[in-house]
Amino acid sequence: MxxxxxxxxQGRNSLIIWTAVIAFMLGVCILIYPEMSKQMDGISEAFANMGGFSAAFGMDKINFGEFIGFFGVECGNVLGLGGAFYAALTGISALSKEEREHxxxxxxxxxxxRQNVVAQKLVSVILQIIILNAAAVGITSLSSLIIGETPDIKPIMLMFAAYLIMQIETAAICFGISAFIGRGGLGLGLGLAAAFYFMNIVANLTESSAFLKYITPFGYTDSADIIADGHIEFKYLVVGLVITVIGICAAFWKYQxxxxx
Amino acid sequence: MNAVETVSLTKFYGKARGVSDVNLTVAEGDLFGFIGPNGAGKSTTIRILTGLISQTSGTAKIFGKDAGKPDTLADIGYMPSETNFYHGMKVREVIKYSAKLRKLDCTKESTRLCERLELDVNKKISELSLGNRKKVSIVCALQHKPRLCILDEPTSGLDPLMQREFYVILEERNAEGTTIFLSSHILSEIQKYCKRAAVIREGRLLVCDKVDNLVHTNAKKVTLSGISEPPKIDGIGNVEIDGDTVKFLYGGEPRTLLNTLGNLPITDINITEPDLEEIFMHYYKEDNCDNS
Structure with missing residues (x-):
């Protein structure tokens, strides 16, 4: 303990800053929705018909003119990308910072x-990610209340769950790497998170690269699929959980x- | 019981040599000096004893238990040569964190140590000079009253007054039964404070003995004035010539030396015990000759 x-x-300042920025952007996105939805009539259809671009962000499958559709795309980008960056940074520095700073x-x-050290650091990483996501849920509920939207709880909660698991997977992969590298690694963590994000976009674009969805944790966070199907894509999720366990085991194995x- | 015991301890970093075949024994209650130039393997040995790295082969035991295990580390207070702590923490917090990691409350002892070392516990670590960071490290190594203190070049960065206070504290602890194992390349320190010492060079242990025995070898340090080259007899080493003064270490029969000197135009003569530094250089050079 x-x-x-x-x-x-030690991670408090970083957590506060990332949480504040992500919560602020989520809040702003939701609060401008009423203004945007007024101008949405017609635009929604335009968004859905932009071919590859629409597919890349899943806009061909959901109605951008509805709050849940708008939220799915916006939330996916803000909480997904922001959370993934935070998770990657926290995960990759957890063990390696001790060596970096001697x-x-x-x-x-x-x-x-050593196992005890790894275990406590792992719990701290996951706990910090949970705090960030809890704040995101909180600010989303609050902002939705303010603009008077009462979307379906189930798909929204599924989205939040998917983002949380995605961030934990990203953190676990980076945590595993953290045990192997001596120092540095921050760039590697950020690069990895960005690569995962773009992999998902590429996978959405073409059938031939759809397999990338198995690799990237973003594969099971696609709000379009979650809203349309009413559940998180099971096959991607299972692979993600397996990778999470591998990352954590690698950290324990190597650090020992x-x-x- | 031996506080430290290594048998054929060997460590390779890939192909690079760390230490090889080190057999080191430190009895409980000893004040032991570990001497060697930079890169000789002092820190490698210490890192194995504290479990930071694992050996390639051989064994390392602390009070009969395998080095590096948590219950072994509980008996050790370790002071690394490079002292770094967490940014943004205050001295008080670091010292407390160290105690908490040991599940102990060492407030009384840490307060006493901080007072003696004149360490301001309310300062932030980032505001401290190297010497003051060393003091934090000393408190963390001593506050839990460990059975064995392992100190890696403890006095570098401390001012002379603090060095003296530090050794006074060490000698007090040693008198209470704590085993002290310290590494240094400052030989006068080892000679002054340590009971036993070992010399390591290029990863190998050259000698391990009482400091008194190391100093009181049969070798004498001889300084002669009035001549410009050493007498031509056996047993002479470490020759230094400076104008009409010749210095050397002599390890042969005293009578032979005196007989030879009688025939030389000597104006001044001085025969003393060599200090550890010279003996160290002696081992150093001897080994050089063996290698060539």
């Missing part, structure tokens, strides 16, 4: 097993044997 508390305290000599010479120099 000591390391967990320490980690949360604090590993301090921490690891205390009577605590790692030479700190």
């Amino acid at each position: 000591t390391i967990l508390k320490h980690e949360i305290r 604090t590993a000599e301090f921490l690891l010479t205390h009577p605590i097993s 044997r790692k030479d700190i120099s």
